[in-house]
Amino acid sequence: MEWSGEEIAVVVLAVLGAAGVFNPRQVPAAPWRIEVVLELKTDMGEDGKMTYAIEVCELVKTYPGKIRALDGFTLAVKPGIIFGLLGPNGAGKSTAIRILNTLSRPDSGTALVDGMDVTRKPGAVRARIGCVPQKSGVDPEATGRENLELQGRLHGLRGRELAARVDELLERFSLAQSANRLARTFSGGMQRKLDVALGLVHRPHVLFLDEPTTGLDPEARAAMWDDIAKLAGEDGITVLLTTHYLEEADRLSACVAIMDRGRVVAEGTPERLKSELRGDAIQIELMRAAQDGVVRAALERLDGVSEVAVEGRALRARADHGATAVPPILAALELAGVPVAAVRVARPTLDDVYLRHAGRTFAQAELGGSR
Numbered sequence: 001m002e003w004s005g006e007e008i009a010v011v012v013l014a015v016l017g018a019a020g021v022f023n024p025r026q027v028p029a030a031p032w033r034i035e036v037v038l039e040l041k042t043d044m045g046e047d048g049k050m051t052y053a054i055e056v057c058e059l060v061k062t063y064p065g066k067i068r069a070l071d072g073f074t075l076a077v078k079p080g081i082i083f084g085l086l087g088p089n090g091a092g093k094s095t096a097i098r099i100l101n102t103l104s105r106p107d108s109g110t111a112l113v114d115g116m117d118v119t120r121k122p123g124a125v126r127a128r129i130g131c132v133p134q135k136s137g138v139d140p141e142a143t144g145r146e147n148l149e150l151q152g153r154l155h156g157l158r159g160r161e162l163a164a165r166v167d168e169l170l171e172r173f174s175l176a177q178s179a180n181r182l183a184r185t186f187s188g189g190m191q192r193k194l195d196v197a198l199g200l201v202h203r204p205h206v207l208f209l210d211e212p213t214t215g216l217d218p219e220a221r222a223a224m225w226d227d228i229a230k231l232a233g234e235d236g237i238t239v240l241l242t243t244h245y246l247e248e249a250d251r252l253s254a255c256v257a258i259m260d261r262g263r264v265v266a267e268g269t270p271e272r273l274k275s276e277l278r279g280d281a282i283q284i285e286l287m288r289a290a291q292d293g294v295v296r297a298a299l300e301r302l303d304g305v306s307e308v309a310v311e312g313r314a315l316r317a318r319a320d321h322g323a324t325a326v327p328p329i330l331a332a333l334e335l336a337g338v339p340v341a342a343v344r345v346a347r348p349t350l351d352d353v354y355l356r357h358a359g360r361t362f363a364q365a366e367l368g369g370s371r
């Protein structure tokens with residue numbers, strides 16, 4: 001095994017730190033070393049094994065009517081990051097979250113959250129997690145402050161401690177001005193912020209956010225993104241975010257898993273997943289809907305062009321070199337009697353990653369349901 005200089009330095013610092021020779025937080029120089037040492041400390045359990053904030057192995061969940069919502073769902077999430085669980089509607093995201101939140105039991109498989117087994121130690125799991133379900137848990141007939149106070153009391157907070165935590169959260173989510181209004185008078189964005197605040201009252205280690213921005217307008221969505229980014233960045237909370245917005249996962253997550261039909265089909269940093277796709281995405285708008293077979297036949301024999309797919313008037317393909325591929329593609333389409341309205345060449349997106357692994361686009365999966 002070969003060690004890089006950086007790794008050796010880290011190990012030396014870690015050993016010195018463990019032996020009490022110095023406190024890693026007080027080392028003056030080389031800030032990266034301190035960061036890495038601290039990360040090593042949080043990622044390692046007492047037995048020296050890697051500990052994950054969330055560790056899921058082969059979950060299966062079937063609903064009546066033989067709907068296999070989870071079908072061997074496996075996942076490992078490092079502590080302190082935003083992890084994006086991405087998939088079209090019906091992929092099984094909410095089912096997975098409900099099991100991790102101890103609200104539902106799997107047919108088989110295991111899941112640990114913050115080191116605790118969700119079926120064996122549900123109480124311990126609940127004390128460590130915050131849940132923001134897809135459907136709002138806000139009481140519309142109570143004020144913002146009352147909603148938070150009730151949630152705090154449910155978690156055993158009382159008196160000054162409760163009041164201070166509620167004020168802190170109202171301030172943090174820019175709800176202080178509206179704290180005494182009934183929640184039903186809140187805008188969609190404010191209700192969602194209140195939902196997130198409710199999930200944070202008892203300072204959880206792991207926060208589950210199920211579709212936090214679905215139904216929000218673009219401005220409220222951008223504000224919510226800022227709030228979510230701060231959770232992992234400033235508070236060190238592990239956030240498991242589910243979304244069917246590819247852009248959202250791409251922007252916020254250090255790591256993503258793409259789900260389809262109850263299992264993970266691709267996992268990694270958004271950058272790595274995209275860089276695994278060679279070449280560029282070609283997006284062509286056709287003058288009118290064309291048959292997939294006709295278009296494929298016309299394009300697939302072109303050198304360096306692959307993964308041709310047509311949905312209505314939208315044609316997508318992958319090309320080793322986007323710019324040089326466009327003229328022959330246009331010529332071949334012309335010859336096949338398929339007129340083109342517009343062409344775009346783009347770097348790969350997570351949608352392309354999904355297409356590669358699931359065999360259809362997000363839009364197709366959402367229209368057709370995922371099973």
Ligand SMILES: Nc1ncnc2c1ncn2[C@@H]1O[C@H](COP(=O)(O)OP(=O)(O)O)[C@@H](O)[C@H]1O
Pocket residue numbers: 063064067068069087088089090091092093094095096371
């Ligand atoms: N309580 C339920 N009873 C029966 N089927 C369900 C139930 N909840 C979800 N499903 C089905 O399980 C599949 C996965 O759903 P869900 O976990 O909600 O996916 P997602 O959150 O990714 O949209 C879908 O086919 C859905 O219709």
Ligand SMILES: [Mg+2]
Pocket residue numbers: 093094095134210211
């Ligand atoms: Mg859902």
